[in-house]
Amino acid sequence: MNTKILQISLENPEIEKLNTAASYIKDNKLVAFPTETVYGLGANALNGNAVRKIFEVKGRPSDNPLIVHVSSIKMAKKLIKNDIEKFSSLTDLLWPGPITLIFNKENVIPDIVSGGLSTIALRYPAHPIAQQLIELSGVPIAAPSANLSGKPSPTNEAHVINDLKGRVECLVLSGKTVFGLESTIVDLSKYKPVLLRPGPVSVERLKELLPELSIHPSVKGEEAKNPLAPGMKYRHYSPEIELILYDGNLDWATKKIINETKKIKGKYVILCSEETINFYPHLSRKVSLGSRKELYSVAANLFDILLSLSKNDYELALCEPFPETGIGLAIMNRLRKASWKTVKK
Ligand code: TXA
Ligand code: MG
Numbered sequence: 001m002n003t004k005i006l007q008i009s010l011e012n013p014e015i016e017k018l019n020t021a022a023s024y025i026k027d028n029k030l031v032a033f034p035t036e037t038v039y040g041l042g043a044n045a046l047n048g049n050a051v052r053k054i055f056e057v058k059g060r061p062s063d064n065p066l067i068v069h070v071s072s073i074k075m076a077k078k079l080i081k082n083d084i085e086k087f088s089s090l091t092d093l094l095w096p097g098p099i100t101l102i103f104n105k106e107n108v109i110p111d112i113v114s115g116g117l118s119t120i121a122l123r124y125p126a127h128p129i130a131q132q133l134i135e136l137s138g139v140p141i142a143a144p145s146a147n148l149s150g151k152p153s154p155t156n157e158a159h160v161i162n163d164l165k166g167r168v169e170c171l172v173l174s175g176k177t178v179f180g181l182e183s184t185i186v187d188l189s190k191y192k193p194v195l196l197r198p199g200p201v202s203v204e205r206l207k208e209l210l211p212e213l214s215i216h217p218s219v220k221g222e223e224a225k226n227p228l229a230p231g232m233k234y235r236h237y238s239p240e241i242e243l244i245l246y247d248g249n250l251d252w253a254t255k256k257i258i259n260e261t262k263k264i265k266g267k268y269v270i271l272c273s274e275e276t277i278n279f280y281p282h283l284s285r286k287v288s289l290g291s292r293k294e295l296y297s298v299a300a301n302l303f304d305i306l307l308s309l310s311k312n313d314y315e316l317a318l319c320e321p322f323p324e325t326g327i328g329l330a331i332m333n334r335l336r337k338a339s340w341k342t343v344k345k
Helices: 015-026 048-058 073-077 084-094 128-137 157-164 203-209 250-263 295-309 328-338
Strands: 004-007 031-033 040-044 067-069 099-104 119-123 170-173 184-187 194-197 242-247 268-272 286-288 316-319 341-344
Touching: 004 015, 015 031, 015 040, 015 128, 015 170, 031 128, 040 048, 040 067, 040 128, 073 084, 084 099, 084 203, 157 170, 157 295, 242 250, 242 328, 250 268, 250 316, 295 328
Parallel strands: 004 170, 031 170, 067 119, 099 184, 242 316, 242 341, 268 286, 268 316
Antiparallel strands: 031 040, 099 119, 184 194
């Protein structure tokens, strides 16, 4: 397939290019586009045939529902049965932004979008290109992350090109995404709010706004018997090499990793932090994910580093734990999902 590549400026988005991208959405074709979290692979959310192509291209199981992206509260209102005004204290503060909210779905949304569920995940992204693309298309856009199923989400142009060039009609490219991790997901369709996926909007912040918020056990890696987000049961973000996460306190983890590396025969790499990189023997292969004092930048680098590991001929990656405060909870959630094995203290 011939893929139209549109390079769009973030500061001054070229309207004619945005119109071209929107015309693909209106024609029920697929368009990859940037958001402030990760790149998405979008289709007209009101057209079941357009949405079906997303599942085919990604190789995504059909029971794993998609997030629908809107460009206004007014647009969101038409897609759900709940009275969205009831949640205005939340949406006024957090939308547009890196958070997805789950409501009861209206029938205008085809069942394929929600994987047959009666609920729908909605996000109003803060990214100017994403917002204008939705606005010019005139329809809500269903979009999962723009990676092939099972791989880390794309956070830069090269990731999107690698996975989707030749497979979809149009790629809108606009540099690196800001957060580098997918949105926080909160289910508001149940009696009490539940955090289903940690992300850039932290639990600490959410609890100020939703004191009754509970945290789904899968967020911390506990096996969910009845996964609420169907995506929870699939293995995610897997780099093509084996990743071992040392999941405990940092002191213990660094010592354990040093001991382990003495025994390994193959080519390994240690995933560490600026604060700890010098603890490891001089000759070890090591990559810093960033400073522990700047977890937002660790998050922004994470998927790119995981994706780059398979390009080198490493056989094994040994990874330090990060603190589970702020966006750290999302970092650890993605690392646990990416890991082949976790070693606990
Ligand atoms: O930041 C993001 O959220 C990105 C950008 C493109 O918006 N999107 C994204 O989509 O990460 P995806 O498809 O990779 O992850 C969506 C997650 C899946 O785990 C899915 O199971 C869950 O949201 N989900 C979608 N609809 C749901 C629903 N009605 N109930 C529970 N979980 C739902
Ligand atoms: Mg995804």
